[in-house]
Amino acid sequence: MESKRGKYILIGLSAFCIMLIGITSFKDGFLTPLRSGFGYFLIPIQSGVNRTGTTIYNELRDFSRLKSAVNENRELKLRIDELMEDNTRLQSEQFELQRLRELYRLDQDYLQYEKIGARVIAKDSGDWFQVFRINKGSADGVQVDANVIAGGGLVGIVTDVGANYATVRSIIDDVSRVSAMAQQSGEHCIVAGDLMVYRDGRLRITNIMDEADIKGGDRIVTSNISAKFLPGILIGYAVDITIDTSRLTKSGYLIPTAEFDSLQEVLVITTLKEEVEATGAAE
């Protein structure tokens, strides 16, 4: 008798799930309170486990790195001398740049976005998806579509926000598409995550126009026409650009600047692209 009831419950639950999948594929806003509420309960546990794990792992790693660090230290001291010299030169150039900027009234300085630091507390363990979770949420000013950077390069975009956490989809995820451009020539392209090439540490660059001037070694940054990504964030460097068989477009690969294997801390840009555009239009 009990097993028969079980069967009905199974069918009922399955149907309910399929219905939910259908509904949430189009609109998942109404689940935010649920996810957020659950976050209050789960995030402290995740943070705790994550912190313990990180500490143990870092201790082990530090120990093994101690040896190489001594050698490295010697080399780095030499580097410091060189860099000091460079620094003095660059500082004077910086002043020059500032003067020139004022001169040209370059008011749109890319580096002025507001950022907050966040810690990566959980990550999908399987290899199918490249999403991770950070310990800052709407309470800290993180919003859906906020850009996430680390190590000087773009890492991903916030897809889901709770009160004290946010879920980030990396640009290396198989569904990720970023509208980008070559910094030098300003020609547009699409940077697409692809599981098959990510294994070699690469992303795909597609949709480059045939006559566009993008070569291997070019710096690829987020484009100014992207709807969600702020312009001018470095993504990586182009390599192996070739002409497609259609002869109308070119495509190639991109080596990302951010290191995705060892992400522990990231920066979230709290300014959204929409807001930048809205204030830009109002002025």
Place this chain on the structure above:
Amino acid sequence: MRKVIFNIILIILAFTVQCGIFPLMPFLSATPNLLLILTFSFGFAHGRDAGMYYGLFAGILLDLFYSGSFGFYTLLFINVGYLNGICTRYYYEDYITLPLILSVVNELVYNLYIYIFRFLVRNRLDFWYYAKEIIIPEIIFTVVTTLLIYRFFLYTNRQLEELDKR
């Protein structure tokens, strides 16, 4: 009762370890799917209904973790729990061969499910590449972990059952 609470805590623990600790170790080329192991072990040891409810809980945890369509994992996990529960009539305590076979079958189903509904529908047709790079390593890791976890799980559940009887 203690058994149920213990098992729920075990699922939460597995979830946090799976999402919080495994990804920190870049030298692990694949990671075992602890939630799947637990769900099918519950189903196999405690029967269809229990398997289904534990699967429901594990699936909801995963669905809450991912953004996007809700219910994707829940749907799979309740069915895994239930279907493995059917094999419960072949369940003997020290019999490890069948659980290992089940573990392989479940991993295969789990990965095919993701491949078909998340990758094939986007026209990613090179199945052999994904099989070689993702599915097979994950199956191997999971089977090895099953050997350890299943024993641990049986042992603790037996102890807890005796405690409950007193």
